[in-house]
Amino acid sequence: MKKTALVLLLSTFSLFAQNSSTSCEILLKINTLLQKEHYRPKPVNDSLSAYVFDELLNNLDPARNIFLKSQADSLANKYRFQLDDLILKKDCSFLDDIKSEYRKSLLRNKAVLEKLKTETINFGTKDTIRFQKKDFTFYLKANEVQKAWNKKIRYEIFDDIAGKSKKLDSLKLNFNSMSLKSQNSIIENELCKINVSLTSSKLFEDDFYNIFCVYFDPHTNYFSNDTKSSFVSTLSKEKLSLGLEVSLNEKNEINVIEIDPNGPAFKTGKIKKGDQILAISNQKETLEVSCSSLESIATMMSSELNTNLTLTLKRNSGKNFKVTIEKQVLKDEENTVYSFIADKDIKVGYIKIPSFYSNFEEENSKGCAQDVAKETVKLLRDDVKGLILDLTDNGGGSMEEAVKLAGLFIDRGPISIVADNKKQLSVINDPYKGVIYKGPIVIIINGNSASASEFFADIMQDYNRAILIGSTSLGKATMQTILPLEENDDQHFIKLTVSKFYRITGKSHQGVGVVPDVLIPTVYQDVFQKESEFPTALKNDSLKSRIRFTPYVSNELIESLAKKSRNRVALDPYFNSIIALNSNIDTIINKAKFEIPMTLDAIFENQAGINILSEEINNFSTDNLSLNVYNSEYNKSLLLLYPSLTEYNKIQLDSLKSNHYLNESISIISDYMTMRKTN
Known part of the structure; x- marks a missing residue:
């Protein structure tokens, strides 16, 4: 047994003796803050109780191999619709009860696994294994625990061995020796997980607090000091x-x-x-x-x-x-704005915006918007005729930075409507006079573009300031802030939704996403989780807006450019091959359930099918494209001063040279320049 696992065993019993009254006190403070500050607070009632109970048991036992059906049913009868009443009465003893049953179940599984370590597993037993796509009910009976774990370990051994070689005959030949080693490793790993769970009382409490928060909406979360620090660090370059x-x-x-x-x-x-x-x-x-x-x-x-x-x-x-x-x-180079020049009949600037980071520690203008401004100036010095802003996989960040960024490209006027928890509306206006750049812009988004990315894309689309291409974005139109549970509390925080933003047209992309002017397929686009798939997501609605604003170009020009682009995309072999690849991905991902025999042959065949798809994705070729992409003159001089950046710069360059979305963006800007000349 590993040394760490032994230490965990010795400390198992003391850590589960958490004071439930302290937990209740924290929970009530969380509720007080949410009721006061959340954009649309919900009452603590039976609906909350059922959601929190179900999610807690799902999180504790997602594979349904810990709780017995009798335990789950007993806990549900006692608490599924009673948690709300107990919390309001400041009685959180139910946490001790659930933890006690959980601990009892973990110790039962631990004893079964310790026994399995010493037994010889019969791999010839005729059996099948079923894969469920969604959560399934608790089914385990007391007299079936050992059988269930035996089956699970057998499958994991088969799966482990099947992945060690592409030659089935070789695996069969060495199966006996490989299975013994695999059995020991897998059981040790399962025991280690159990010991971690037995000692993670704080994680249990934190998980419960977070489930309570997520009931209000998926972006409202409980943060310990540690998780708050980690979250904030992701918003900084x-x-x-x-x-x-x-x-x-x-x-x-x-x-x-x-x-x-x-x-x-x-x-x-x-x-x-x-x-x-x-x-x-x-x-x-x-x-x-x-x-x-x-x-x-x-x-x-x-x-x-x-x-x-x-x-x-x-x-x-x-x-x-x-x-x-x-x-x-x-x-953080991966979280920092950078730019290049692409030259294909026309010279354009490309700016990658990985996130809307900001300097939260200092009151200055350093952040994503300022960095985009710097890169834009560098590109303009090299006389680019168009600008491409890449927001793919940009999950958002600082809304203030998104407002500033919009101000760089919008001359003047309203850019968004914000509704707060008092149902009061306010209009956000362009913070700057004038623009840093007047020419054509293409914005690339995908299913991982979220929040501040969508906010910025909305504005640019409504003003006809840019053409949007790619796939539909996540669909998050809410703003969050981080608050301590109480003044001077430096241990407990809530990231909570405080407002919702609307487009200046009164529409909202909440739950539906920002739809590009030109829909272009992207790999995994149907796999990305959408806002609408979260059960507690806020619903889409709209406002009656009387805001007047002046688009930069006509709707007819935007539609003409979009139509030309759609025609090119429809005929492009690369984008059509993505559609075919996504179909293969969806076939595997979206299987409701399937059943296979518990044999090395069947599991090897199933794994081989998944491996073929993985190789197809990894080897997906973009080699038929070789764009002329290079550094601006200013950035070339920076690389001479900081040679350590050269390798990372080359990786970025090489990636862009085969970027078909960049290629289509250049074609759109070329079309724009041609149309403007002829009109």
Whole structure:
């Protein structure tokens, strides 16, 4: 047994003795704040009770292999419609009851797994396994627990072995020796997960608080100090960082894929690309990667409260080694605006806006909007004839930055309508006089473009200031702020929805997304989760707007440009191949349920089908396009001063040279210039 797992075992019993009265006090403070500040507060009633109860049990037992049906039914009879009354009576003893049943179930599973470790598994048992797409009911009976776990472990062993080679005959030949090793590893991992769950009382409480908040809307969340710090750090282009880029492979291993030569990890001289991270410690707590949630690992790594971290790593098949790193403030290149020039019959500027970051610590103008302004000036010095703003995968950020950015391109006038929790409406006006750039603009969005991205895209579309291309955005038209539960409380926070914004036409993209002028298929576009799919999302509505504004160009010009683009896209082999690829993805993702025999042959075949699709996605070719993309003269001089940026700059350049959305954007700007000359 691993040393960490043993430590967890020894500390199991004390951590579940959380005071329920303290939990109730925090919960009541959360409700008080939500009722006062939330955009549309909801009453604490049976509807809330049922939602919170169901979500809590779903989160605790998503695979339905922890609670017995009898336990789930008993808890539901006692609490599913009573939580609201108990909370208002300041009686949160139900948390102790649910935790007690959860702990009892975990210990039962632990005993079963310890027994399975010593047993020989019969892989010849005739059986099938069914995959459910959605949540399913609790079904487990007391006399079936061992059988259920035996089946689960058997499947995981088959699945593990099936992924180790593309040659089925070789796997069959070595199955006995491989299965013993796999069995031990899988059971140890399951035991480790159970031990983590047994000791995570704080996570249990935090999860419950968050479920309560999400009932009000999906973007209202409970934050501990740690999670608040991690969230805020994502909205900044400069953050305390280890200087490492990691990725998760198909085996759920975390590996180092990039090391910033200016960062603290590089300066230790001990870490190399390809090293596997086994554990992370902030000196108070150690998380083993194999049995901790990715969320907890990400929080520990990104939280600015954890300035010193010790990583346990492994290189190839060598011994484990530890490295302690002190974070330092670094520029996050992936979260920073950058620009290039693309030249194809016409010279255009391309600006990537990865997020609407801001400097929250200082009262100055540094942020996304200022960086876009700088890149625009650089491009204009090189005499570009059009501008392309790429908002794909931009999940939003600071609404203030989005307002400033709109002000750079809109001369004057109203840009949005905001409704607060008192149902009062206010109009946001362009904050600047004049514009930084007067020429044509194309904006690229996709299903991951959200919030502030959508806000900005709305404005540019309504004013006919830009043509939007890509796929429909997420559909989030609400604004959030982070507040402490009480004044001077530095441990408990709520990120809560305080207002909703509308387009100057009175319409809203809430729940429906921003629809581009030219719909262009993107890979995974049907897989991206939409706002409308969240059960507690605010509904779409509209206002009667009497706001007057003057579009930059006529609707007829926009429609003519869009029609030409749609015709090109419809005939483009690349975009048609994306449609076919998405169809294959949807076939696998959207299966309601399917059943396969529990044999190595069947699981190998099923996994092979998924692997073929993964390879098809990974090898999806864009090589038939080779755009002329290069740095502006100003950025060329910067690379001479900062040569460490050269490698990352080349990666960005190479990616854009085969970007078909950039190619279509250039064609739209070329059409625009031609039409303006002839009119």
